[in-house]
Ligand SMILES: NC(=O)c1ccc[n+]([C@@H]2O[C@H](COP(=O)([O-])OP(=O)(O)OC[C@H]3O[C@@H](n4cnc5c(N)ncnc54)[C@H](O)[C@@H]3O)[C@@H](O)[C@H]2O)c1
């Protein structure tokens with residue numbers, strides 16, 4: 310074993326960074342044995358230097374992250390600050406000054422992954438980010454390495470723990486969205502500003518990263534269709550139950566049936582209770598991968614939290630350190646397929662549409678005609694009179710597979726019918 314240590318700079322010492330530092334210290338001997346050289350924490354960049362950080366030598370702490378990454382003797386920079394800047398400039402400077410980088414930053418990778426990979430390649434260094442998608446769950450490496458010989462057709466997953474916790478609460482208790490969000494906040498699952506999670510931004514960033522790796526194609530954050538889950542109601546869950554389904558916020562990356570294009574999207578969807586993703590409870594994450602040769606694979610585990618996320622960071626750290634020792638680099642960006650990313654209108658799936666209609670003769674026929682005129686085939690229709698309403702009924706239509714554009718046209722035309730008083734909800738049905 311080499312005795313000269315590999316030097317690691319840690320940027321950010323929050324929820325994830327403090328766990329990275331702890332594991333580096335407590336598992337130092339094992340890490341050294343696995344890597345073939347000791348790893349030394351050579352500097353820790355923080356924003357608040359006065360805070361007491363158990364197990365971290367105060368002499369290592371600095372507020373000057375830029376000077377730390379430019380020191381020249383750093384082998385690996387671990388970026389767990391988050392956000393776009395200064396993380397992007399720091400990572401770029403790290404490559405320029407000879408370091409490899411491990412990051413957990415999905416927002417940055419989804420936005421600037423291509424440029425950062427190019428910088429890593431230019432300087433002959435590694436950029437690893439297993440922790441950026443689904444926390445501790447090994448996913449990036451299985452997609453990039455274990456499945457490198459297969460053809461991935463679909464990646465569908467629950468990649469946000471906060472929203473899964475909220476939806477699971479709504480499902481199991483009948484609570485409304487706000488009540489479930491309040492509980493998630495009180496228990497520390499949801500942040501004070503939950504926008505990134507509940508509006509699907511976090512999941513969309515992860516979808517962009519996953520689609521890019523799965524399809525060897527550059528998929529930018531802007532290419533991902535995004536709908537949050539704030540409009541999901543207790544009534545939607547009741548409808549889902551009636552169909553033997555539950556509702557999950559899904560990130561879905563798909564190759565088109567002709568293989569010539571791909572799509573990436575995040576939205577709430579009904580899935581059958583028999584689908585493996587339906588049994589993912591609480592704040593857990595899971596990703597379902599379908600490929601030509603392997604068939605169906607499921608990756609499941611904790612998608613967030615300090616120690617679980619640090620597990621993924623440490624795994625990357627070991628891999629990157631091994632590469633440094635033998636002067637190699639691991640796989641970089643693979644975007645050779647360069648498939649076009651189609652807009653949401655071209656996505657084909659099934660829909661569950663709940664309408665408030667006038668309860669009188671001919672209405673069902675009128676509604677069915679609108680679906681037929683737009684080429685959307687109906688699978689089932691369920692009508693329920695509502696005793697409390699003045700001559701209104703709820704009409705629930707479940708369609709066969711149709712394009713999002715055709716469904717959009719159908720709904721627009723339905724809204725124009727006098728007999729359709731309102732469109733209570735539209736939800737996609739996945740996983741069948
Ligand atoms: N917390 C999780 O469960 C989780 C899971 C997966 C990925 N991640 C990702 O890991 C990263 C870190 O997340 P976190 O939960 O640890 O966040 P956090 O807010 O707890 O920690 C970030 C730390 O960086 C510090 N910081 C900010 N700007 C800095 C600067 N210029 N120099 C030095 N330090 C600076 C902050 O003071 C803070 O302590 C993010 O990219 C996040 O998306 C987090």
Ligand SMILES: N[C@@H](CCO)C(=O)O
Nearest residue numbers: 468469470471612613
């Ligand atoms: N806010 C994210 C953290 C992990 O990226 C979640 O709830 O899953």
Ligand code: NA
Nearest residue numbers: 439442444446
């Ligand atoms: Na992961």
